Amino acid sequence: MSLINESHDPSLKSWVAQANEPGSDFPIQNLPFAVFRRKGSDEAFRGGIAIGDQIVDLGAAAGSGVFSGEAASGATACGDASLNRLMAMGPSIWSALRLALSRALRTGAPEATILAGTLAPQAQAEYTVPARIGDYTDFYTSVHHATNIGKLFRPDNPLMPNYKWVPIGYHGRASSIGVSGQAFSRPIGQTLPPGATQPELGPCKRLDYELELGIFVGTGNESGMQVPITEAESHVFGLCLLNDWSARDIQAWEYQPLGPFLSKNFATTISPWIVTMDALAPYRVPFTRPESDPQPLPYLDSTQQREAGAIDVQLEVCIETEAMRAARTPGARLSLTSYRHAYWTIAQMVAHHTVNGCNLQPGDLLGTGTLSGPSLDQAGALIELTAGGKQLVDLPNGEQRTFLEDGDVVIMRGWCQKAGAARIGFGDCYARVLPAMC
Amino acid sequence: MSLINESHDPSLKSWVAQANEPGSDFPIQNLPFAVFRRKGSDEAFRGGIAIGDQIVDLGAAAGSGVFSGEAASGATACGDASLNRLMAMGPSIWSALRLALSRALRTGAPEATILAGTLAPQAQAEYTVPARIGDYTDFYTSVHHATNIGKLFRPDNPLMPNYKWVPIGYHGRASSIGVSGQAFSRPIGQTLPPGATQPELGPCKRLDYELELGIFVGTGNESGMQVPITEAESHVFGLCLLNDWSARDIQAWEYQPLGPFLSKNFATTISPWIVTMDALAPYRVPFTRPESDPQPLPYLDSTQQREAGAIDVQLEVCIETEAMRAARTPGARLSLTSYRHAYWTIAQMVAHHTVNGCNLQPGDLLGTGTLSGPSLDQAGALIELTAGGKQLVDLPNGEQRTFLEDGDVVIMRGWCQKAGAARIGFGDCYARVLPAMC
Numbered sequence: 015m016s017l018i019n020e021s022h023d024p025s026l027k028s029w030v031a032q033a034n035e036p037g038s039d040f041p042i043q044n045l046p047f048a049v050f051r052r053k054g055s056d057e058a059f060r061g062g063i064a065i066g067d068q069i070v071d072l073g074a075a076a077g078s079g080v081f082s083g084e085a086a087s088g089a090t091a092c093g094d095a096s097l098n099r100l101m102a103m104g105p106s107i108w109s110a111l112r113l114a115l116s117r118a119l120r121t122g123a124p125e126a127t128i129l130a131g132t133l134a135p136q137a138q139a140e141y142t143v144p145a146r147i148g149d150y151t152d153f154y155t156s157v158h159h160a161t162n163i164g165k166l167f168r169p170d171n172p173l174m175p176n177y178k179w180v181p182i183g184y185h186g187r188a189s190s191i192g193v194s195g196q197a198f199s200r201p202i203g204q205t206l207p208p209g210a211t212q213p214e215l216g217p218c219k220r221l222d223y224e225l226e227l228g229i230f231v232g233t234g235n236e237s238g239m240q241v242p243i244t245e246a247e248s249h250v251f252g253l254c255l256l257n258d259w260s261a262r263d264i265q266a267w268e269y270q271p272l273g274p275f276l277s278k279n280f281a282t283t284i285s286p287w288i289v290t291m292d293a294l295a296p297y298r299v300p301f302t303r304p305e306s307d308p309q310p311l312p313y314l315d316s317t318q319q320r321e322a323g324a325i326d327v328q329l330e331v332c333i334e335t336e337a338m339r340a341a342r343t344p345g346a347r348l349s350l351t352s353y354r355h356a357y358w359t360i361a362q363m364v365a366h367h368t369v370n371g372c373n374l375q376p377g378d379l380l381g382t383g384t385l386s387g388p389s390l391d392q393a394g395a396l397i398e399l400t401a402g403g404k405q406l407v408d409l410p411n412g413e414q415r416t417f418l419e420d421g422d423v424v425i426m427r428g429w430c431q432k433a434g435a436a437r438i439g440f441g442d443c444y445a446r447v448l449p450a451m452c
Numbered sequence: 453m454s455l456i457n458e459s460h461d462p463s464l465k466s467w468v469a470q471a472n473e474p475g476s477d478f479p480i481q482n483l484p485f486a487v488f489r490r491k492g493s494d495e496a497f498r499g500g501i502a503i504g505d506q507i508v509d510l511g512a513a514a515g516s517g518v519f520s521g522e523a524a525s526g527a528t529a530c531g532d533a534s535l536n537r538l539m540a541m542g543p544s545i546w547s548a549l550r551l552a553l554s555r556a557l558r559t560g561a562p563e564a565t566i567l568a569g570t571l572a573p574q575a576q577a578e579y580t581v582p583a584r585i586g587d588y589t590d591f592y593t594s595v596h597h598a599t600n601i602g603k604l605f606r607p608d609n610p611l612m613p614n615y616k617w618v619p620i621g622y623h624g625r626a627s628s629i630g631v632s633g634q635a636f637s638r639p640i641g642q643t644l645p646p647g648a649t650q651p652e653l654g655p656c657k658r659l660d661y662e663l664e665l666g667i668f669v670g671t672g673n674e675s676g677m678q679v680p681i682t683e684a685e686s687h688v689f690g691l692c693l694l695n696d697w698s699a700r701d702i703q704a705w706e707y708q709p710l711g712p713f714l715s716k717n718f719a720t721t722i723s724p725w726i727v728t729m730d731a732l733a734p735y736r737v738p739f740t741r742p743e744s745d746p747q748p749l750p751y752l753d754s755t756q757q758r759e760a761g762a763i764d765v766q767l768e769v770c771i772e773t774e775a776m777r778a779a780r781t782p783g784a785r786l787s788l789t790s791y792r793h794a795y796w797t798i799a800q801m802v803a804h805h806t807v808n809g810c811n812l813q814p815g816d817l818l819g820t821g822t823l824s825g826p827s828l829d830q831a832g833a834l835i836e837l838t839a840g841g842k843q844l845v846d847l848p849n850g851e852q853r854t855f856l857e858d859g860d861v862v863i864m865r866g867w868c869q870k871a872g873a874a875r876i877g878f879g880d881c882y883a884r885v886l887p888a889m890c
Contacts, residue, residue: 149627174708179651180642184710185623189587189811199676201808204618213617215749238637238889270612272622273711276808311653370639370714373627
């Protein structure tokens with residue numbers, strides 16, 4: 015697990031002024047990675063890190079000679095159009111690059127003059143999916159979500175007997191993962207209308223978001239080789255925000271017996287910025303479950319996990335409707351929760367995924383599943399907030415929603431803060447629903 | 453749909469003598485694609501086509517100037533280490549390359565002298581997965597398999613109400629797809645032993661194969677754009693054999709509610725050779741379902757599909773145990789069936805997969821699901837042949853099996869033959885079970 019070091023010192027300030035503003039997502043203690051280029055240009059996409067309202071072009075920085083040793087190797091790899099090569103290099107290189115950036119971006123750093131020449135304003139950047147994602151796996155790690163949604167699909171049997179033993183997961187679609195800012199057409203599919211005896215084809219009527227975190231795999235494992243839980247986090251590069259768009263009516267009709275398919279694979283939106291495990295070190299909290307629950311099997315258990323397996327990431331979902339945009343009113347918060355409520359940790363996901371010898375590869379993405387908290391206002395999807403579409407959600411401008419309407423933008427945000435540490439953020443993850451194409 | 457032309461003429465002979473032997477999988481009417489190199493060498497992998505017991509090195513052939521126009525473009529793309537570029541080029545290029553190869557490989561062809569210099573013996577070749585597979589989707593298109601397996605998992609509800617309306621599918625794991633010849637460790641995982649109240653971790657006790665065909669996507673579709681059923685086959689490059697290894701005990705405990713995961717993603721084996729849709733044109737048969745069954749919704753229906761949507765590919769599974777190898781006795785056939793019994797066609801799979809706007813990409817792989825035929829000896833998995841492990845299968849050497857044992861090799865074969873057409877084959881798809889790593 016990543017250790018706290020000088021790069022986390024909350025008193026550090028940067029010579030990039032906006033990084034020192036209270037409430038900035040990207041102070042010098044954060045340093046998340048993305049892949050970017052100048053908006054509207056035909057430049058090559060390349061890796062960068064966020065500092066305040068700027069991006070350090072890492073390939074350019076490497077070329078300028080401000081880094082040496084492992085940090086230079088890592089920065090050079092970021093000149094690629096995806097972060098896969100950096101991800102494959104492992105924690106020693108990631109940490110060396112972070113430390114070098116922390117030192118070079120501090121107030122008074124001698125590298126400031128050279129590094130300033132590699133800055134690009136975020137306001138003029140566009141992003142792409144930061145890695146070539148070979149496989150995308152979505153987990154189901156919130157017991158609150160699993161219970162809430164289980165009640166709707168299986169009222170007699172909400173939580174399956176395996177839930178408290180198995181970190182349930184399934185494979186999702188890599189090709190339709192897009193970066194924040196994407197717009198997608200409302201999906202069309204088969205549904206069985208209430209009371210009907212045969213299905214019909216048409217635009218989804220119960221379109222939903224799912225508030226998740228995405229976990230980028232760094233170093234992989236060979237086929238047949240398990241990753242023990244004590245080493246699992248060293249295989250993780252970092253976290254992003256993830257919206258697992260879901261067509262609830264299509265899902266209800268298609269999902270048995272092999273799981274969700276077309277109800278999920280039309281679009282998944284992630285934030286451009288990956289916050290590293292190093293950056294998240296100060297916000298670790300104990301991983302606990304009720305004493306009455308079964309304790310994890312040995313391959314899913316470790317002292318380190320019990321003491322600090324969870325991470326306290328605050329998570330928020332907002333909606334911005336067409337009417338709000340027309341009236342220039344801000345989006346409305348739908349829920350607020352924390353990742354600390356998850357029932358299974360990141361290390362447990364990695365150890366479980368590989369216990370059968372399944373090979374993970376650099377750039378693979380794991381989703382946490384919808385991160386609903388214990389109370390209903392902490393629910394991470396409309397299907398929970400509306401009790402399956404039966405209760406309207408009131409928006410501050412007088413509008414109401416059960417599920418999403420065309421033109422709706424869903425915005426997810428995440429941040430960590432605590433006494434004695436800096437506040438760091440994930441930036442926005444947003445996307446817009448377009449009308450169906452038929 | 454691909455048309456029959458001069459390349460299918462059963463009277464054609466090749467100047468590669470072994471291609472003219474009765475029973476050869478690779479006569480001049482077949483011309484399947486693979487990616488190969490000399491066994492044990494560090495040569496670059498590159499694309500080739502099979503003719504008799506030889507491989508035409510297509511990149512080398514392109515370089516020798518024997519092709520022109522579209523055929524030359526296609527052959528040049530095969531110089532890559534995967535067939536993705538050729539797959540993206542579309543049916544016009546694929547067909548042009550096939551026709552040029554058919555002409556150049558015929559007895560008396562003036563290209564024989566040059567092309568002979570690009571041949572590599574199959575006996576001295578090794579293969580790799582022929583495409584970079586972005587996403588792997590596994591369907592469930594045999595109603596016989598779905599019914600047989602449904603009876604075991606859900607005796608009260610074997611065939612779900614959606615089965616005859618929805619071509620059920622789910623996403624599988626791309627990273628663990630290997631080519632024929634692979635060996636993999638018996639997976640370890642959580643299972644709930646009969647009568648137990650809590651699960652245990654250990655090597656799978658109910659390891660099974662699944663006899664499938666794999667479908668390689670050629671040209672993709674943009675996100676949000678549906679592929680209509682009448683155009684669906686033009687997006688398909690060709691078929692291979694596929695063994696979807698399955699850990700039945702892990703599957704039974706983990707699969708609810710999100711579907712199979714660790715029970716499937718440790719290994720999937722495909723044959724090296726991709727038989728093109730062009731090559732399969734003579735073996736098309738009507739796609740029919742019982743009149744009492746619901747007819748497909750319009751987006752899954754077309755005249756062309758009804759008239760010739762199915763393909764009569766004969767499929768065989770054999771087992772070769774350690775004892776058979778020690779005694780030098782041949783493997784034993786476990787079942788024989790045909791792809792013509794599938795309930796959903798290839799075009800229906802593609803049209804359904806994209807009806808919600810999901811984007812397919814060149815090199816994506818679709819599995820048909822286990823291709824069990826109507827009678828029990830046509831079952832494509834041991835779980836069906838043994839009624840869930842309750843009935844022993846007798847092997848000719850006196851051994852018996854319920855599920856697979858360490859050292860077992862499973863061999864799958866496929867071929868097409870009919871009066872008035874050549875016999876073409878898929879080659880072998882085999883892999884060996886190694887002991888668990890723990």
